[in-house]
Amino acid sequence: DPFLNHICNSAPTLTVLPPSSEELSSTTTATLMCLANKGFPSDWTLSWKVDGTNQKQEASPTVLEKDGLYSWSSTLTLTAQEWTKAGEVTCEAQQKSQTPVTKTLRRADCSG
Known part of the structure; x- marks a missing residue:
C-alpha cells in the first residue's frame, strides 16, 4: 500500500520559477511561480515574500499525486518595476x- 509510507509528515520540495523574458519584454507584469512537490499531508500553505515583505498571492488547488x-x-x-527593484523573492511552505x-x-x- 503506497499510502503506508506517508503516514509521517513530509515537507514538499520547492521550486521558484522567475518571470519569463517574453512576459517582461511584452507586458508590465512579472509573474513568478512557486511549485511545491510531494508534501504530506495536504494542509501545507504557500506564501511569498519580496525582500522580506509578505505578499498577497493566489494559491492553487492542491493536487493529489499517484503516490x-x-x-x-x-x-x-x-x-515589472517591482520585479526590477526586488533583490530576492522567497516562497515559503x-x-x-x-x-x-x-x-x-x-x-x-x-x-x-
Missing part, C-alpha cells in the same frame, strides 16, 4: 507543526 503525496503551486504577480520550507530566488542569479 499519495500532494503538490501545490502558487503564483505571485508583481509589476508552512504546515502548523512543521518547520517551514523556504526557497529564495535571487534576482542576481537570473540573467537580466
